[in-house]
Amino acid sequence: MPRKPEILKVTPVADSRLFHVEAVDLRFSNGEERQFERLATRGHGAVMVVALDEDNNVQLIREYAAGLDDYILTLPKGLIDPGETALEAANRELQEEVGFGARNLVLLKNISAAPNYMGHSINVILARDLYPSVLPGDEPEPLERVTWPFDDIERLVTRDDFAEGRAIAGLFLARLYLQQQADIS
Template sequence: MSKLPTIHSRQLIAETRLFRVEQLQLEFSNGQQRQYERLLGGERGSVLIVPMLDDDTVLLIREYSVGSNDYQLGLPKGRMEAGEDPLQAANREIREEIGYAARDLRLIKTFTIAPAYIRHQTHVILARNLYPDKQSGDEPEPIEVVPWELSKWDELIAQADLSEARSIAALYLTRDLLGSVDANPSRL
């Protein structure tokens, strides 16, 4: 099963300001043919930033989420702009959303979201050694910044408004990474 299917045709079948839907006609190595549809994410992807104010304090945000029609607690995030690499995009996003920049930015992991039908990558960036540097962004209202101590992990995960899987996964990775660094400082 390691041979990728042959793509016989691909067609854009729907497009909005945010989403594009592509239809593909595929042939698998065993001769089976299928038609698939997938959502196309931005060509450049997005970033999800874990901004650490100090060794224990992460800066979360609470902002309106139209998909769930409520305010959600999570990590700063945004799409990558033309010409930006993930670290540049991460530093821009935290300037716009939390009013800080970082002297130390590090890629932790690249996530996909439902890769069976969405083509999109999210780069998870650890941001440390923060300093104040507010820049204006495209948010329709001010974003609430919520400092939270990772040492109060159980309370954080219990928050009803912390439900985005990417933020939860990134926080788990960061907690484990920073915990292993405490035990072995050469890990970071």
């Protein structure tokens, strides 16, 4: 495995309410020097929840995505608040966004979207044994809850309005986990 590049300098480039852009000057093990730009990580992390009800339906939300200027179908997700664990944050977000809590929460994997350009990652959580529970959220408008048969996720991922790569990965991680659990039983 190659040796990690030496970080020579990190310089702030731009700041906004959501993003902090840095220029990173690097020296690679072969002596080559380059400058990369990256979105720096802030906060305490994030969660995305694959919530399965008693009928094996996955709970989805339809929300406005400013980056695409359109409404998308995706999994519930949100930031981890200070002092929360990933599982606590997942249960809170589930209650805020779809109106269910979960008695059974499992961390499946921490995944990244574009590791060459940003340090942001998200914890994919499987939530089962759901019960009705609503918490007030911070969304600017009510989210539409959509249920989808988990056994039919192949058709879901081909829909034009379900295109978030992290959500697609989350569904397949959940399916793999559940298949492995069934094989153990």
